[in-house]
Structure formats: C-alpha cells, structure tokens
Amino acid sequence: xxxxxxxxxxxxxxxxxxxxxxxxxxxxxxxxxxxxxxxxxxxxxxxxxxxxxxxxxxxxxxxxxxxxxxxxxxxxxxxxxxxxxxxxxxxxxxxxxxxxxxxxxxxxxxxxxxxxxxxxxxxxxxxxxxxxxxxxxxxxxxxxxxxxxxxxxxxxxxxxxxxxxxxxxxxxxxxxxxxxxxxxxxxxxxxxxxxxxxxxxxxxxxxxxxxxxxxxxxxxxxxxxxxxxxxxxxxxxxxxxxxxxxxxxxxxxxxxxxxxxxxxxxxxxxxxxxxxxxxxxxxxxxxxxxxxxxxxxxxxxxxxxxxxxxxxxxxxxxxxxxxxxxxxxxxxxxxxxxxxxxxxxxxxxxxxxxxxxxxxxxxxxxxxxxxxxxxxxxxxxxxxxxxxxxxxxxxxxxxxxxxxxxxxxxxxxxxxxxxxxxxxxxxxxxxxxxxxxxxxxxxxxxxxxxxxxxxxxxxxxxxxxxxxxxxx
Amino acid sequence: xxxxxxxxxxxxxxxxxxxxxxxxxxxxxxxxxxxxxxxxxxxxxxxxxxxxxxxxxxxxxxxxxxxxxxxxxxxxxxxxxxxxxxxxxxxxxxxxxxxxxxxxxxxxxxxxxxxxxxxxxxxxxxxxxxxxxxxxxxxxxxxxxxxxxxxxxxxxxxxxxxxxxxxxxxxxxxxxxxxxxxxxxxxxxxxxxxxxxxxxxxxxxxxxxxxxxxxxxxxxxxxxxxxxxxxxxxxxxxxxxxxxxxxxxxxxxxxxxxxxxxxxxxxxxxxxxxxxxxxxxxxxxxxxxxxxxxxxxxxxxxxxxxxxxxxxxxxxxxxxxxxxxxxxxxxxxxxxxxxxxxxxxxxxxxxxxxxxxxxxxxxxxxxxxxxxxxxxxxxxxxxxxxxxxxxxxxxxxxxxxxxxxxxxxxxxxxxxxxxxxxxxxxxxxxxxxxxxxxxxxxxxxxxxxxxxxxxxxxxxxxxxxxxxxxxx
Numbered sequence: 002x003x004x005x006x007x008x009x010x011x012x013x014x015x016x017x018x019x020x021x022x023x024x025x026x027x028x029x030x031x032x033x034x035x036x037x038x039x040x041x042x043x044x045x046x047x048x049x050x051x052x053x054x055x056x057x058x059x060x061x062x063x064x065x066x067x068x069x070x071x072x073x074x075x076x077x078x079x080x081x082x083x084x085x086x087x088x089x090x091x092x093x094x095x096x097x098x099x100x101x102x103x104x105x106x107x108x109x110x111x112x113x114x115x116x117x118x119x120x121x122x123x124x125x126x127x128x129x130x131x132x133x134x135x136x137x138x139x140x141x142x143x144x145x146x147x148x149x150x151x152x153x154x155x156x157x158x159x160x161x162x163x164x165x166x167x168x169x170x171x172x173x174x175x176x177x178x179x180x181x182x183x184x185x186x187x188x189x190x191x192x193x194x195x196x197x198x199x200x201x202x203x204x205x206x207x208x209x210x211x212x213x214x215x216x217x218x219x220x221x222x223x224x225x226x227x228x229x230x231x232x233x234x235x236x237x238x239x240x241x242x243x244x245x246x247x248x249x250x251x252x253x254x255x256x257x258x259x260x261x262x263x264x265x266x267x268x269x270x271x272x273x274x275x276x277x278x279x280x281x282x283x284x285x286x287x288x289x290x291x292x293x294x295x296x297x298x299x300x301x302x303x304x305x306x307x308x309x310x311x312x313x314x315x316x317x318x319x320x321x322x323x324x325x326x327x328x329x330x331x332x333x334x335x336x337x338x339x340x341x342x343x344x345x346x347x348x349x350x351x352x353x354x355x356x357x358x359x360x361x362x363x364x365x366x367x368x369x370x371x372x373x374x375x376x377x378x379x380x381x382x383x384x385x386x387x388x389x390x391x392x393x394x395x396x397x398x399x400x401x402x403x404x405x406x407x408x409x410x411x412x413x414x415x416x417x418x419x420x421x422x423x424x425x426x427x428x429x430x431x432x433x434x435x436x437x438x439x440x441x442x443x444x445x446x447x448x449x450x451x452x453x454x455x456x457x458x459x460x461x462x463x464x465x466x467x468x469x470x471x472x473x
Numbered sequence: 474x475x476x477x478x479x480x481x482x483x484x485x486x487x488x489x490x491x492x493x494x495x496x497x498x499x500x501x502x503x504x505x506x507x508x509x510x511x512x513x514x515x516x517x518x519x520x521x522x523x524x525x526x527x528x529x530x531x532x533x534x535x536x537x538x539x540x541x542x543x544x545x546x547x548x549x550x551x552x553x554x555x556x557x558x559x560x561x562x563x564x565x566x567x568x569x570x571x572x573x574x575x576x577x578x579x580x581x582x583x584x585x586x587x588x589x590x591x592x593x594x595x596x597x598x599x600x601x602x603x604x605x606x607x608x609x610x611x612x613x614x615x616x617x618x619x620x621x622x623x624x625x626x627x628x629x630x631x632x633x634x635x636x637x638x639x640x641x642x643x644x645x646x647x648x649x650x651x652x653x654x655x656x657x658x659x660x661x662x663x664x665x666x667x668x669x670x671x672x673x674x675x676x677x678x679x680x681x682x683x684x685x686x687x688x689x690x691x692x693x694x695x696x697x698x699x700x701x702x703x704x705x706x707x708x709x710x711x712x713x714x715x716x717x718x719x720x721x722x723x724x725x726x727x728x729x730x731x732x733x734x735x736x737x738x739x740x741x742x743x744x745x746x747x748x749x750x751x752x753x754x755x756x757x758x759x760x761x762x763x764x765x766x767x768x769x770x771x772x773x774x775x776x777x778x779x780x781x782x783x784x785x786x787x788x789x790x791x792x793x794x795x796x797x798x799x800x801x802x803x804x805x806x807x808x809x810x811x812x813x814x815x816x817x818x819x820x821x822x823x824x825x826x827x828x829x830x831x832x833x834x835x836x837x838x839x840x841x842x843x844x845x846x847x848x849x850x851x852x853x854x855x856x857x858x859x860x861x862x863x864x865x866x867x868x869x870x871x872x873x874x875x876x877x878x879x880x881x882x883x884x885x886x887x888x889x890x891x892x893x894x895x896x897x898x899x900x901x902x903x904x905x906x907x908x909x910x911x912x913x914x915x916x917x918x919x920x921x922x923x924x925x926x927x928x929x930x931x932x933x934x935x936x937x938x939x940x941x942x943x944x945x
Contacts (some may be wrong), residue, residue, distance in 0.1 A: 117726060117831040160671040171669050173678075174646065189918040194894040195827040196859045197643050199632040199682055199902040201911055201941055202923045206645075206678035210671055227728045254589060256699045300768070355667040359589040387668045424670040431673055439673055446661040450930060451674045457929035458922060469673055 008436050010098040010467040013079045018056045018099060021077040025059060025101065028069055032060040043084050043102045044095050049348035049396060050434055055082055055096035062107050064180070064188070064219045070103050071217060072186040074463055082465050083213040085155025086128060090351045091432025093159060093212050097467040103217060105154055112220070116141050119225045120177055120194055125154020125218045141225040144169035147428065148337070154218045159430040160210030164261040164333075167253070167386030168292065169226065171428065173209055180220035181208050184459055194222055207454070212430055213465040215458045229292035232260075234326035235302055236289070237314045238282045242266055242369065244313035245285040246362035249385040251308045253358050257301050261290040262386040263333050266369065269340075269380035273332035276339030281332060282315065287385075288333050290326075336382050340393040343378065347395045350407060352379075353435075354418035355389035355427030364421060365390060371413055375406045389427035416441075436471040448473075480908055482570040482939035485551045490528045490571060493549040497531060497573065500541055504532040515556050515574045516567050521820035521868060522906055527554055527568035534579050536652075536660070536691045542575050543689060544658035546935055554937050555685040557627025558600060560619075562823045563904025565631060565684050569939040575689060577626055584692070588613050591697045592649055592666055597626020597690045613697040616641035619900065620809070626690045631902040632682030636805075639725070639858030640732040640764065641698065643900065645681055652692035653680050656931055666694055679926070684902055685937040687930045701764035704732075706798035707774055708761070709786045710754045714738055714841065716785035717757040718834035721857040723780045725830050729773050733762040734858040735805050738841065741812075741852035745804035748811030753804060754787065759857075760805050762798075808854050812865040815850065819867045822879060824851075825907075826890035827861035827899030836893060837862060843885055847878045861899035888913075908943040920945075
C-alpha cells in the first residue's frame with residue numbers, strides 16, 4: 002500500500018563489506034568515514050521513509066576517486082550509492098543493502114563556462130545556487146529550480162524540475178552530455194557540446210533519471226540561458242481552486258510564456274498566513290513570474306490578468322522590483338516550513354502526481370474532496386503549468402489509523418492521476434517509495450525493458466540496488 | 474574511409490527466410506510482396522549508399538500486423554526493418570542482411586487529438602504534412618520539419634529535426650510517449666500524456682533515434698503547438714559567410730526566438746539562381762522566419778535587422794503575406810533539387826555535422842576552403858541556429874579520383890566538427906554511413922554501453938541489423 006517499501010534487496014555479505022572498507026581505507030585514509038553519525042546523515046531522508054545508512058562514506062574529490070571506489074566495490078560486490086546533497090524525497094540515497102556511499106559534495110568545480118554557446122561543464126557536486134552565483138556576472142543562468150539547493154548531479158539523476166520547468170523544461174531538457182563511471186571504473190562519454198545530435202542511442206537520457214542505478218555521473222555539460230532583462234512577479238487570489246486551475250490551463254493553451262506559475266490551495270494559504278504572518282485572502286492563490294524585455298513581461302502579465310478575471314480571479318498584484326518580488330513570493334518560499342510547523346514531529350509524505358493540463362482542475366478538486374472525506378491534512382502546492390502538484394500529507398507515524406487513511410489517500414491519488422493518463426511522479430523520481438506504482442503506470446513490458454537495461458549496464462547490481470525497479 | 478560501409482552483417486539463412494516468408498504469406502496474403510521492384514523500392518536510398526533490398530515486404534495496417542511480423546521473424550531469426558517513407562539519408566532502411574521490411578505507410582491513423590493539452594496520439598505512418606493538414610482547423614500544429622514529408626514514426630526513429638528545431642526542438646523534445654513492439658511481439662509502453670515524468674528509466678528517449686534497432690514503434694504521443702498569430706519571413710544577403718554566421722550567433726546569444734534561420738552559402742545561392750530563375754545576389758544568404766503576435770514578430774525582425782547590419786548584411790526583406798513568404802523562401806525549398814540539377818546522375822553525399830554555435834563560422838569557412846582545395850562541388854545549406862549544416866557533395870561514383878577526394882573531404886569535415894566538440898550527425902542519424910565516426914566521437918565505452926543495450930533489448934539481433942553500431 003501507499004506507505005510501504007516493497008523492495009528490500011539482500012544485504013551485502015559482511016565479509017565482503019569489511020574487505021571493501023579495508024581497501025577503501027588504504028586508498029582514502031580519513032576521507033573514508035564509518036562513524037554512525039556520518040553514515041546516518043548519508044542515509045537520512047527528509048520524508049516518511051526510514052533511514053537506511055550505508056556501511057561507509059567516501060568523500061570524493063575528483064573523478065579518479067569515484068573510479069577507485071567503484072572498482073573496489075565491484076571487486077567485492079558491494080553496493081555503491083551516489084550522494085549529492087541528500088535532498089531527494091523518495092529514499093534515493095538510502096542504503097537498503099548496505100554498501101558504500103560516495104559523497105560528491107567536494108566535487109564542486111565549475112570546469113568551463115561557455116556563455117557564447119549557452120553551456121557549461123561542471124562536476125556533479127556543484128549546487129544550483131553556487132552555479133548561478135558563479136554565472137551571474139556573465140549574464141547567463143541555469144534555470145532549473147527544484148526548491149532545495151540540490152547538487153546538479155543529483156538533479157540529473159532524479160530528473161528533477163521545479164518551478165521554472167513550465168518555461169525552461171526539466172533536467173531532461175537541459176543536459177547536453179554526461180560522463181558516467183561504469184561498473185569497471187571506466188568512463189562513458191554520452192555526448193558532445195553540439196546542441197543536437199542523432200549519433201546513436203541516447204545514453205544521456207538513459208542516465209538522467211536513472212537515480213544512480215546504472216553508473217555514477219562524474220561530469221555534466223548543461224545548458225544555460227540568458228538572464229532576462231526584466232523579471233516580473235505577480236499574485237492573484239481566486240474564489241475557487243477550479244478557477245485557479247482554469248486560469249492556468251488557459252495561460253498554457255494561449256501560450257503565454259510564463260516562467261513560473263504556482264498554485265497554493267486554500268489550506269496552504271492558511272498555513273502560510275499562520276507561519277509567515279501574512280494576511281493573504283484564505284482562498285486559492287496563483288503566484289507567477291514573467292521573464293523577458295520590459296515590454297514582453299508587461300504584455301504577458303496583461304494577458305494573464307485578463308484570463309484571471311474571466312476565471313474568478315480577484316486583485317492582481319504585479320511588480321518588477323526585486324524586494325517586492327520576494328515579498329510577493331514569500332508564501333511559496335515558506336510553504337514547506339509552514340506545513341512542517343503545523344504539526345511538528347509528524348511525517349511529511351510528499352506526493353508528486355502530474356496529469357495532462359486539461360485534467361488538472363478535476364484532479365485537484367477530487368483530491369481535496371478525498372482529503373476532506375478521509376479527515377487528513379495535506380496542503381497543496383503545485384507547479385500547475387506542467388499539471389504537477391504536491392500534497393504535503395502530514396501523518397503521525399505512530400497513529401496506525403491515520404497511517405492507514407494516509408495509505409488509502411496516496412493510492413487513490415496515484416490511481417486518479419494514472420486514470421487521467423498522468424504519472425505517479427512528475428519530478429521526485431521512483432526511489433523506494435513509488436516502485437509499487439510503476440507497473441500500473443507503464444505495464445510489465447516496460448518494467449522488463451528497464452530490468453534488461455539494468456542487467457546490461459550493471460550486471461553485478463552494485464549501483465544503488467533496491468531503487469526504481471520493484472522486485473519481480 | 475568516408476564513402477565506405479564498414480558493417481556488413483551476415484545474411485539470414487536462406488531456409489529461414491523461406492520459412493518466414495511462407496508463414497507471412499499464410500498470414501498476410503497479398504499484403505506480403507516479394508517482387509523485386511517493390512523490394513528495391515524499399516531498400517532504395519536517396520544517397521550514395523547502394524540499395525540493399527529486403528527479401529520481402531509486408532504492408533502493415535494495424536499494430537497486430539507488426540506484432541505478427543515480428544513474431545514470425547523472431548521465430549525464424551530473420552531481420553525486421555521498419556519502413557516509413559524511405560526518406561532517410563544514411564541507409565537506415567537498407568537490408569544488408571536481408572529480411573522482412575514492414576511498410577508502415579498504411580498505419581496512418583490519427584488516433585486522438587487533444588488540442589487542450591497540446592498533444593496527439595498517432596500511428597507511425599502518419600506523415601507530418603498529413604498531420605498538419607488534419608490539425609489546421611484546431612489551431613495547433615506539429616512543428617518538426619525535416620524538409621521531406623517523412624513519416625513521424627521514421628522521424629522519431631532517426632531523431633530528426635530540420636528548419637524549425639532552433640525554436641521548437643528536435644524529435645527528442647517533442648515525443649511524450651511511445652508504444653514499441655519488442656522481439657516477442659508484446660508491446661512496451663514508454664510513458665503517459667503527462668508533460669513531465671520522473672518514473673523510471675527514460676525508455677521514450679532510448680527508442681527515439683534507435684533507428685528501429687531496438688523494436689518497432691507502433692504508436693506515438695507527440696507534442697503540438699499553437700499556430701502562431703503571425704508568421705513573418707525575412708531574407709538578408711551578406712558579404713561573407715563569416716558575417717552570416719556571426720549574425721546567426723548573435724541572434725541566438727541574444728535569445729531572439731527565431732523559428733527558422735537558414736544559411737545558403739554563395740555556391741548554393743548561385744545554384745538556386747540557375748535552377749529557380751532567381752536573381753539573388755550571389756553571396757551568402759540567410760533566410761529567417763519569426764512566429765508570434767504581430768508586435769512580437771515585428772520586434773524580433775527589428776532586432777535581427779540591427780544585428781545583420783552590424784555583420785555586413787545587405788538589404789533586409791521582410792514580409793508577413795503568405796504568398797510573398799513562399800517566394801522569399803523559394804531558394805531554400807528548391808535547394809536540394811537545384812544541386813541535383815547541377816550534375817544529373819551524380820551521387821549526392823549529404824553531410825550533417827553540428828558544432829557549438831560559437832564555432833559555426835570557423836567550421837563553415839574551413840569547410841569551404843577545403844572544398845576549394847580539393848576541387849569538389851558541395852553547396853552548403855544549414856540550420857545554422859543549431860550549429861548544424863549540410864554540404865551536398867556531388868560525386869561521380871564512377872570517378873575513382875573524385876570519390877577519393879570526396880572521401881578525404883568527408884573525413885576531414887567530421888574530424889573538424891568533432892575537434893570543435895561537435896557531432897558527425899546533427900539530425901540524419903548513423904545508419905550505415907556514419908558508423909565509422911561514432912567511436913572517435915564518443916569513445917569505446919559509449920559503444921560498449923550501446924552494444925549492451927542492444928543485446929539486452931534485442932538479444933536475437935533481428936531489429937534492423939547492421940545499423941548504428943559498428944562491428945567491434
């Protein structure tokens with residue numbers, strides 16, 4: 002059911018683990034860490050999933066380190082789990098079979114920036130904020146923003162996206178090429194800096210979203226964009242959630258190039274008012290951002306304002322001043338913490354369905370009804386321009402009855418989205434938590450194909466075992 | 474060398490082929506064709522590559538037909554080659570090992586159009602022109618335009634793109650989900666209609682560009698766009714090819730959202746003047762198209778006109794009237810035939826390098842110098858907004874000396890592009906003709922990974938053998 006893990010791979014042989022750790026200690030000295038505190042930190046998840054720490058952690062500093070860890074682990078058939086910043090939500094960094102975690106945070110070099118080609122080459126541990134800080138003076142930026150200051154290697158591995166995806170796409174659309182360390186420690190190069198290519202199988206996309214189960218990303222060539230001349234932020238409250246969704250649908254259908262369009266439902270707005278001392282009307286809220294020339298953002302927001310008015314939107318607030326933009330978006334920035342504060346200590350289950358945009362209003366409304374019926378608390382925020390929304394379901398893990406209702410809710414939500422030809426995960430990935438939904442979504446044949454690919458590229462099953470693929 | 478095929482897979486056993494044909498005849502009656510004329514039509518290439526006809530052709534009408542052909546061929550270990558319209562350029566539909574061609578032209582049903590979600594579901598034999606004809610009344614269109622009226626299944630299989638890619642992306646960016654018939658005749662579903670998904674390995678992208686070597690695409694869900702309010706065409710001649718490339722580079726870097734930006738070099742313009750009775754200045758020419766509101770296209774062309782003036786551009790012609798647009802673009806539309814007419818009977822070798830945009834001017838200039846040095850005729854047209862250009866190299870296949878010089882030119886061109894961190898093929902695919910360049914571009918490890926994937930998904934090697942992967 003919803004709040005269970007279905008895949009519990011067999012633990013690595015203790016003797017093999019001990020031998021691998023010995024070899025790693027000889028190679029890495031004090032960059033090999035086996036203290037429980039550090040191990041737990043590296044298995045820690047921010048969600049309802051229990052922590053499953055690795056047996057050891059290696060702090061990698063360069064590609065050769067990744068290669069050597071993989072070689073040593075392969076020799077002893079011990080799992081290898083890549084770690085970026087630990088902000089994944091579906092247990093991607095847990096170590097259910099034990100093994101060695103490679104911490105890539107120190108592999109944070111920006112190797113080359115080509116502003117004239119709108120691309121750059123980076124190590125996997127570079128975080129998106131550090132990258133954008135570095136790029137700012139060159140007039141370019143990396144647009145993917147999943148909220149957390151995640152590592153870009155991790156974002157590629159989970160096919161992350163976030164608030165900007167409606168305009169700039171997801172990680173799927175913003176990686177030109179990868180270098181990936183394979184099971185024998187050698188490096189696969191998946192592409193060039195050419196903007197397009199028809200040269201053989203698309204290995205780049207095969208590793209994006211593979212959650213470290215097919216190899217370890219050691220280098221990325223990613224796309225950049227020009228920093229827009231003008232950024233405008235806007236906010237608009239709606240009488241109903243249908244109205245807010247309908248306005249979103251019309252904005253997308255009429256091709257207004259919104260950079261961000263985020264929904265907070267009434268429950269989430271209430272939550273934000275309480276946490277951030279705001280005085281927003283406690284009805285559904287859309288927050289928007291427009292990028293372009295001054296004339297373009299003015300035209301875009303004028304067009305959206307007209308749509309909003311047709312859909313029962315109230316006051317439309319609009320600004321291009323950076324400090325006012327931050328204020329306008331404060332509710333969104335604090336959304337996660339506001340939910341946490343609602344019931345400190347409760348587990349937060351982050352759902353992640355994504356549906357065709359025409360079904361968005363139906364899906365959100367039915368989901369709200371379901372929450373009410375089941376007596377559950379789960380404020381909703383959504384990257385609604387993509388048809389993707391998250392319920393932050395609060396569950397007391399010690400309350401069996403609430404957990405059972407949470408379970409039912411989760412299942413019904415995913416079934417609803419899949420019945421609308423949508424997906425159980427728009428951007429969080431499968432990890433451990435969503436394996437049970439994969440077969441219903443794509444069928445047994447797709448799973449067969451994924452398993453065949455996994456066996457082909459990781460015949461030893463050392464790369465992040467127990468993730469993505471449910472046990473047959 | 475350049476004009477040689479390196480991969481000659483072993484032919485299927487004659488007895489096995491005979492048995493498969495017998496079974497296919499029983500199942501398909503006169504939809505199984507073995508006449509040499511039809512077989513040669515299905516192995517025919519439009520390039521220098523020799524025709525290698527299949528042993529038989531089945532005219533498929535529905536998915537069950539594909540499934541049965543694959544099952545019968547798998548049973549007898551006989552190759553299966555998918556055929557869309559036969560407009561691929563690298564021998565993708567040739568049958569070097571013999572086998573059965575599945576002609577998908579009658580699988581041309583548009584199964585569902587969802588204008589509200591900007592997507593549609595089609596059979597693989599639908600051509601892009603037929604689709605756009607069908608969609609026109611609904612205000613949406615499918616943007617990928619490779620020139621030929623290719624089938625969309627074929628375009629997905631070769632990861633095609635063309636003139637519109639600079640704004641709308643390639644087939645890689647415009648397919649949401651596929652259904653693919655695998656080796657046992659069962660169907661793999663690779664995705665949903667959700668705009669984004671992080672659900673497991675990206676099988677969609679694995680089959681896009683696989684050239685039918687991993688399975689046969691039986692259904693596609695593809696993205697559509699709103700038909701722009703206004704389309705403007707523009708033309709501008711330049712003193713030098715550097716100037717034309719530099720204007721392109723600046724347009725891309727300043728993020729003017731050009732829908733098309735095509736280069737014709739001086740040789741190509743001369744060729745078009747002769748063939749289409751035009752009076753264009755015989756210097757490099759850029760042709761552009763802008764999509765948007767009336768105000769947007771006016772602003773875009775104003776911005777480009779300023780860039781062109783800085784780069785030695787001459788008169789800038791601009792129009793939004795459909796008939797004038799066609800006239801302005803006539804040289805581009807006739808480019809292929811104008812080259813053919815230059816030396817009737819000669820083979821045309823279509824090159825397809827793609828480089829980072831900052832290297833475009835260097836790459837084109839050095840290529841023109843090389844052509845001059847080698848005494849070869851190869852007018853250049855380019856989708857220069859993507860850094861992709863084609864030399865239409867005319868070679869008399871009976872002239873050993875010219876073929877040798879053509880060979881040298883091809884090799885040097887690909888080496889030049891790869892040295893600039895570009896690719897040997899931006900959009901034509903690898904097929905038979907470009908296998909020899911793949912290792913230099915991506916390395917042996919990438920080829921190992923591709924071979925492992927091929928073995929995993931097509932262990933019998935029945936899907937389009939002899940394509941993409943060079944023999945080890």
